[in-house]
Amino acid sequence: MPVIRVEMFKGRxxxxxxxxxxxxxxxxxxxxxxxxxxxxxxxTDVAKEDWGGAGILMSDKYPDKK
Structure with a gap:
């Protein structure tokens, strides 16, 4: 039984x-x-503030548009 796991930012x-x-x-x-x-x-939906890369949070790199 193959299992495909997808982790992505919340919002879809x-x-x-x-x-x-x-x-x-x-x-x-x-x-x-x-x-x-x-x-x-x-x-798995992940909040941007729970994902980091290159030393920064993704919520800082990609802030939500207001």
């Missing part, structure tokens, strides 16, 4: 996540074979 809609799950499943099956029922996808 349910429709966007639904489409992402469909596209990732289709791509995996097309590339590696198997059945859609065998592919599991876990989406």
């Amino acid at each position: 809609t349910v429709d966007q996540k639904r489409q992402l799950v469909k596209e990732l499943t289709d791509a995996f099956i097309r590339t590696c074979g198997g059945t859609p029922e065998s592919v599991q996808i876990v989406i």
Whole structure:
């Protein structure tokens, strides 16, 4: 059972996540074979203030637009 894990900033809609799950499943099956029922996808929404890189928080690098 393949598991695809996606970590991304919070803010995507349910429709966007639904489409992402469909596209990732289709791509995996097309590339590696198997059945859609065998592919599991876990989406983890992460707040920008909980993600850092190059010594800075992503909330500082990419502030929300007001």
